[in-house]
Amino acid sequence: MFESLKKKFTGTIGKISDKVTAEEELEAASEETEVVKSTEKSESPKSVEKPDTKPVDDRSSETESKVEDGKKSGMLGFLRGKPNETDEIKDEKSIVKESSELETPISDETELIESETSEKSDDKSGIFSFVRNKTISEKDIDDILFELELALLEGDVAMDVAEKIINSVKDDLIGRKIRRRSDVTDFTRDALKKAISNILDIESKDVISLAENAKKSGEPLKIMFVGINGTGKTTTIAKISTYFLEKGYTPVIAASDTFRAGAIEQLTHHADKLGVKIIKHKKGADPAAVAFDAVEHAKAKGKELVLVDTAGRMQTNINLMDEMKKIKRVIHPDLIIYVGDALTGNDSVEQAQKFNEAVGIDGIILTKADADAKGGAALSIGYVIQKPILFLGVGQSYSDIIEFKPEWMVEQIIG
Ligand SMILES: Nc1nc2c(ncn2[C@@H]2O[C@H](COP(=O)(O)OP(=O)(O)OP(=O)(O)O)[C@@H](O)[C@H]2O)c(=O)[nH]1
Ligand SMILES: [Mg+2]
Known part of the structure; x- marks a missing residue:
């Protein structure tokens, strides 16, 4: 789930860390070389007659060349990455030591380099992990x-x-x-x-406390599910029924998709498997009337929830959008939930906006998150319409639904 989003964020963390420290490492490496050079110059005036003449002492010429190597290795270390850096730093350290052996006094600067290199060696996150302010x-x-x-x-x-x-x-x-x-x-x-x-960070709805309030008041909690074709409304109703049944609440399902062939049979199949009451009319009947009957049934039988399935519709289909508004007018749902397919990314966000404009959405359920590597819809949809994602559908079985928690999402994509 959301692997590609995770890759992007973790990749960015790595790139920023590399860039910020690499430049500094480079500066630090050349600064260190400069310090070594200046140590030699100030502490060993006798061994060098003129700044640009060849050193008399062979060992100091070796030191010079090692210093130059050290400078290069610092650069190479940056280019090559971590594995060779340990050796290179050790080299630089030994150069410093050698230079101090040559000329007895150990300058403060040399001590500084030694203490810094030992700090580098102790740091498990990499020898070049130390940067200067x-x-x-x-x-x-x-x-x-x-x-x-x-x-x-x-x-x-x-x-x-x-x-x-x-x-x-x-x-x-x-x-x-x-x-x-x-x-x-x-x-x-x-x-x-x-x-x-x-x-x-969008204020969410606690559906369980809403159901509990409904139980106390004797009025069922009415939830209507809307969205375009095939996003998973009917399957989600079966999953939400399971979710509430497990928590001790009894739902009634309204088969208000009277439009699509086979829709009533599909929902009946789920209701039978779950042992949940379904209220249905014939195909082509008024969906608002089915929903109304389901509410009456719940009231009469003291059931806490009415879950209203609706036909999938494109936001551009005016007749079907009007039909949805009629169901809303007739039963006054407590929650209208937009069911969106995570796999359709930006489209599902745009559709959510349209449904929100048409009927006013209270929350979102994103389905097929199990198959969604991108994660763009999950990250954006709530923010764009300023409504909370309540659940994620994460598979095709009844238990494949999880409550959506922002902290969980952050953990998924950043770790
Ligand atoms: N992988 C996966 N598949 C899902 C999920 N939710 C629904 N599906 C599948 O999506 C397909 C469509 O689901 P339906 O519940 O029929 O969708 P619908 O929105 O009711 O469709 P219409 O009634 O035609 O508008 C089915 O094959 C479901 O099994 C989910 O969370 N994950
Ligand atoms: Mg359906």
Whole structure:
């Protein structure tokens, strides 16, 4: 689930960490070389007659060349990545030691290098993980975040959402002081988590407490399911029935899809398997009348829930959209739930907007999340219409439904 979204975010964390520390490592490496050179110059004036003449002492010429090698190895270390870096740092350290053997006094700067290199060696996250009081700049992260924004858009994340994430991460990171690579990694991960949590932070509905209130009041909780064809409305009603049955509430199902051939039979099949009462009329009957009868039945029998199945309809089909509005007028549902197919990405977000404009949606159930690698709809849909995702459909069996929790989603995609 949402693998591609996860890859994008974790890839970004890695890239930002590499970029921010790589530049600093390079500077640090050449600075260290400079320090070694200046140590030699200031501490061994006798061994060098003129700054640009050849050193008299063979060993100091060897030292010079090793220093140059050290400088190169610092650069190569950056280009090659971690595995060779340990040796290279050791080399630099031994060069420093050698230079101090040559000229007895050990300068403060040399001590500094030694203590820094030993700190590097102790750090398990990598020898070059130590950086010197670096501050993250816009230049460090701009390109990488632009790349992330494009990747999010390709992954069906809505434009507003992608922009909001990028801006929030920028605001959080630019100007942060870091000391080591792990700081960049942690800050970037935290910044992404915060940005995504804010996107998903939409007041949700606790359907169980709504059912409990309905039980106490003696009025059933009426939930109507809407959406375009084939998104999973009927299957979701069977899953939601199971969910409530397990929690001790008894639903009644209204077969208000009187339009599609086989729809009533399909729902009857589920209701029979679950042992749930279904109220149905003939194909072509008025869906609002079926829903009304189901509510009356629930009231008469003291059942806590009415789940109203409706025909799939395109948001452009005016007659069917009007029919849906009529069901709403007749039974006054407590919740209208838009059932969207996660696999259709941006389309399901746009359709949710249209259904919201037409009837007013209270919550969302995204189905087929089990097959959705992109995750764009799950990340964007709630933010775009400012309604909560209540559940995710994660398979084809009755128990394949999970409550949607923003923290869970953040954990899925950032870890
Ligand atoms: N993998 C997977 N398949 C699902 C999920 N939910 C529904 N489906 C499948 O999606 C297909 C359509 O499901 P339905 O419940 O008939 O969809 P519908 O919205 O009622 O369709 P219409 O009544 O034609 O509008 C079925 O094959 C379901 O098994 C889910 O969460 N995961
Ligand atoms: Mg159906």
